[in-house]
Each structure stands twice: as C-alpha cells, then as structure tokens.
Amino acid sequence: MKNSGEVGVRIRRLRRAAGMSQADLAGGDLSASYISLLEAGKRAPSTDVLAQLAKRLGCEPSDLTGAPADMPVNEFQVELKYAELALNNGDSNAAFEAYRALQEKVSLAARPEAWYKAEHGMARSLEHAGRLEEAVARYESLHSASLDRPDLVPRLPTVIALCRCYRELGDLSHAIEVAEATLVELEKLQLGPTVIGVELLSTLVGVYMERGDMHRAAYLAAKAIEQAGTVTDSRALGAAYWNASVVMHRNGNTADALTLIEKALAIYAEGEDQRALARLRNAYAMVLLQSETAQPEVARDxxxxxxxxxxxxxxxxxxxxxxxxxxxxxxxxxxxxAAIDHAERALELLGPDHRLQSARNHLVLAAARLALGDRESVQEAYERGALMLEASEANRQAAFAWAELAEILRLCGEDERAVWAYRQSMRCMGHRETFLTGQKLTSRT
Structure with missing residues (x-):
C-alpha cells in the first residue's frame, strides 16, 4: 500500500467530491475522529476498512490506495495462461516477469485469489530458474498464508514445493520437518488417499533417501504405492513407482528397481509431461549405470x-x-x-544453491581426475564433496565419499591423512571414535 498520507489525501478528496461529512463517511461502525486521523495520515486503514470506505464513496479500494485498477477477469486468465506456457516451455525468466506484471495489475484486498496465483507462479519460476533461496522465501510466505486462508492458498502443493527446495538446498532436516508435520495433520483429518497426498509421500521418500534413512524411505514408498492404487490418477501411481524403484535400487534390489521404474516409464510415456518423462529417464539411466550388470552405453543413449x-x-x-x-x-x-567436461558444465548451471547435486559432481570430478592421474585435484574434490554432503546431513553419502578419499590418500602414501579420512567416514556412519588405554576400551565423546 502507498503511505498513509497519500491514502488520507485521496479519502478526503473523494469524500468532499461526494458531499459527505466525516461522520457520514464513518457510518455506524467507525468514528468521525478516526476518519479525521485517516485523512491526516496518522492512521493506516486495514484492507477491511478500505473496502468499507470505498463502498460508501462509490469507488474501488485501488482508488484510495493509488494502486492500479484491477484488470478484468478474462484478461487476467489470458495473461495467466501466457505465464504458464512460458514456464512450461522452460523460459523461467519470462514466466517470472509475466507473473510479476500480473500481480501488479491486481489488488490483494480486492482480488486475493488472483494475487496469490501470481505469487505462486513467481515462486515456481524462481525454483525453475535455480534461484532456490528466493523461491523458498516466497514459498514460506505462501505457506504462512495457507494456514490463515486455506481457501485462497492450496496447502499441500506449497508444502511439496518447500520440501523439494529445501532438499535441493541441502537442508534435509527442514524439508523433513515441514513434510512430516503436514502428514500428521492429514492423518488427524482422516481423509482418504488423494493424488496430491501421494505426491507429498513420494517427495518425502526422496528426502529420506538423501539422508540415508532407507527404512523410513521404504515404508513411505510402500505406503505411496498402496494409496496410489486407490486413486484414479495414473500419474500418482507412476510417481510412487518412480520413488519406490530408487529405494529398492539403493537397497541393492536392482532387478525389482528396474521393473518398477519401467512401469513408471510406461505410465509417463502415455502422458503429455515431457519434462517429467525426461527426468524419469535420468533416474532410469542411473539404475542402469549402478546395477550389478551395468549398461553404461545404454544409459548414455x-x-x-x-x-x-x-x-x-x-x-x-x-x-x-x-x-x-x-x-x-x-x-x-x-x-x-568427457566426464570432466559434463561435470564442470553441470556445476556452472547449478550455481551455489544446489548443494547436494554440486557435491555429487565434485565426486565425479574426483574420480575422473584420478583416472587422469591428477592426484592433488582428486583429494581436493573428494574433500569438498564430502564436506558439502555432510553439511546437508546426507551422512551416508558423505561416509562413502570420505572412505573413497581415504583409499586415494593410502595409495598416495599419505597414511596419516588416510586414517583421518577413514575416521571421518566412520563418524558419518554414526560410530564414535574409540581408542585403547592399557587393557581398557574407552570412547572419546
């Protein structure tokens, strides 16, 4: 809203033009002294008060605030569709500007539903562009609004988006906290399975896998498949198969993982979401790469x-x-x-926000540089990747990275540093460091 002085000037001008006294404008629920304070710029009216005054003055609230007049509903829908198309076509910057322009043309007081649609669109555009910190700020604002006005801001899509962004930022604890709290609320309401509920479960499965909690991930994946089987949306079932396949793969059950992910591919191939299908193919390729009978050429294709x-x-x-x-x-x-070239290009595109995926790229760079004999760069890349994983609480992945670094250090003859790296690996796996003093085994806390 403009400052209260400008609003007061407009109220006084329109009141006088209407031939009304301050008492007339106050009506039965306000006071003439309050109107006087408003006109003097000593009070800022709430949105409810603005709506009352605008009704009595025969104008729109935007006429009092100086905000642009709301655009017609049909025009808004057309421009909203354009913004959606820009986002779906991968032009996140154009989408953000389109959503922002839309929001500037509607009033939160008069058209809250339209205003929040534009706000959600801007958050999605920022996430799509990889500007995760900015996206989280907007999603958190939407999350707060959804608690007060669930009729205007859909809760579950906002929670899923927050969970997804926090995962990418490497804040796994916060992602789990937000999603689990919402699951508890859903259970208390005793609602039946829904498509969006299955999507929340599937998103949470991915976060637990990153943290290395495979038991919870497997439980939620099975629950997602069970619930998806009771709804009529095939996409929900595909998403559940997708995440369950990754859990099985991480647990070493490659055969079943391939079966499930191929079922998911069949479902997504029948839909129109080419972006989701391509991302699922990425996951399929990773299973092919890391299976016992790896198929790197097929994966590359x-x-x-x-x-x-x-x-x-x-x-x-x-x-x-x-x-x-x-x-x-x-x-x-x-x-x-070629591996180094791909990994370095990926790091450039990821930027500073995508910490988990950046960490994995550092580990790929380490392995590739080891193959080329650049041992100094290898150690630096392994240590950087391990520290980034550990900071994200992806402790299981960090433990493997520290162990790989230890092996490299041992091969380089740096035994002391190799022991240190092994200890870091053990610590990430939850083992406290122990040492012998005489005949007594004690632990260092």
Missing amino acids: VLGQSLTSLREVGSSVDVAYCLSALAQAELRLGNAE
Whole structure:
C-alpha cells in the first residue's frame, strides 16, 4: 500500500467530491475522529476498512490506495495462461516477469485469489530458474498464508514445493520437518488417499533417501504405492513407482528397481509431461549405470534422449542433472575427459544453491581426475564433496565419499591423512571414535 498520507489525501478528496461529512463517511461502525486521523495520515486503514470506505464513496479500494485498477477477469486468465506456457516451455525468466506484471495489475484486498496465483507462479519460476533461496522465501510466505486462508492458498502443493527446495538446498532436516508435520495433520483429518497426498509421500521418500534413512524411505514408498492404487490418477501411481524403484535400487534390489521404474516409464510415456518423462529417464539411466550388470552405453543413449528434450522444455537445473548423469556414464565408459567436461558444465548451471547435486559432481570430478592421474585435484574434490554432503546431513553419502578419499590418500602414501579420512567416514556412519588405554576400551565423546 502507498503511505498513509497519500491514502488520507485521496479519502478526503473523494469524500468532499461526494458531499459527505466525516461522520457520514464513518457510518455506524467507525468514528468521525478516526476518519479525521485517516485523512491526516496518522492512521493506516486495514484492507477491511478500505473496502468499507470505498463502498460508501462509490469507488474501488485501488482508488484510495493509488494502486492500479484491477484488470478484468478474462484478461487476467489470458495473461495467466501466457505465464504458464512460458514456464512450461522452460523460459523461467519470462514466466517470472509475466507473473510479476500480473500481480501488479491486481489488488490483494480486492482480488486475493488472483494475487496469490501470481505469487505462486513467481515462486515456481524462481525454483525453475535455480534461484532456490528466493523461491523458498516466497514459498514460506505462501505457506504462512495457507494456514490463515486455506481457501485462497492450496496447502499441500506449497508444502511439496518447500520440501523439494529445501532438499535441493541441502537442508534435509527442514524439508523433513515441514513434510512430516503436514502428514500428521492429514492423518488427524482422516481423509482418504488423494493424488496430491501421494505426491507429498513420494517427495518425502526422496528426502529420506538423501539422508540415508532407507527404512523410513521404504515404508513411505510402500505406503505411496498402496494409496496410489486407490486413486484414479495414473500419474500418482507412476510417481510412487518412480520413488519406490530408487529405494529398492539403493537397497541393492536392482532387478525389482528396474521393473518398477519401467512401469513408471510406461505410465509417463502415455502422458503429455515431457519434462517429467525426461527426468524419469535420468533416474532410469542411473539404475542402469549402478546395477550389478551395468549398461553404461545404454544409459548414455537414454540420457542423450533426455538432454535433447530437457533443452527444449526443461530448466537449466534439469539440464545440469542430466549432464551430471552423463558424466557418470562417460566415466564408466573410460572417457575421463568427457566426464570432466559434463561435470564442470553441470556445476556452472547449478550455481551455489544446489548443494547436494554440486557435491555429487565434485565426486565425479574426483574420480575422473584420478583416472587422469591428477592426484592433488582428486583429494581436493573428494574433500569438498564430502564436506558439502555432510553439511546437508546426507551422512551416508558423505561416509562413502570420505572412505573413497581415504583409499586415494593410502595409495598416495599419505597414511596419516588416510586414517583421518577413514575416521571421518566412520563418524558419518554414526560410530564414535574409540581408542585403547592399557587393557581398557574407552570412547572419546
């Protein structure tokens, strides 16, 4: 809102033009002295008061605040569709500007639903562009609004988006806290399974996998598949299969993981969401790469398809994830230089916010540089990746990174540092450091 002095000037001018006294404008629920304070700029009217005054003066609230007049509903819908198309086509910057322009043309007081739609669109555009800190600020604001006005701001999509962003930022604890609190609320309401509820479960599965809590991830994945089977939306079932396959793969059950992810691929291939299909292909390629009978050439072909699609409909972050996977495929095929090129390009696209994925790229760079004999760069990359994973509470992944660094240090003859790296690995796995004093085993806390 403009400052209270400007609002007061407009109220006084319109009141006088209408031939009304301050008492006339006050009506039965306000006082003439309060109107006097408003006109003097000594009070700021609430949105409810503005609406009352505008009604008595025969104008719109925007006439009192100086905000632009609200655009017609049809015009708003047309421009909203344009913003959505820009976002779906991967042009996040154009989408953000379109949503922002829309929000400037509507009033929160008069058209709150339209205003919040634009706000949600801006948050999605920022997330799509990889500007996660800015996206989280807007999603948190929407989350707060959803508690007070659930009729205007859908709660579950906002929570899912927050959970997704916090995961990418490496704040796994916060992601879990937000999502689990919402699950508890849903259970208390005793509602039946819904598509959006399955999506929340599937998102949370991914966060628990990152943290290394495979038991909770497996439980939620099974629950998501069970609930998805009772709703009529095939996309929900596909998402549940997708996450369950990753859990099985992480637990070493590659055969069942491939079966589930192929079912998910069949479902998504029948839909129109090319971006989601391409991202699912990335996950499929990773299972092919890391299975007992790895198929790096097939994985590279699948990723090539994904990359072509994501460059048309995906964000820069989607492309970065695909390049990260391609780096791993090239590494498996013995093409260390190509792997380094892909990983470095991915890091450039990810920027500073995507800490978890950046950490994985540092580990790929370490392995590729090891293949080229650059041991000094190898140690630096492993340590950086491990520290980033640990800071994100992805302790299981961090433990493997520290262990790999220890092996490199041992091969380089740096035994003391190798022992130190092994200890870091053990600590990440939850083991406290122990040492012998005489015949007594004690622990260092």
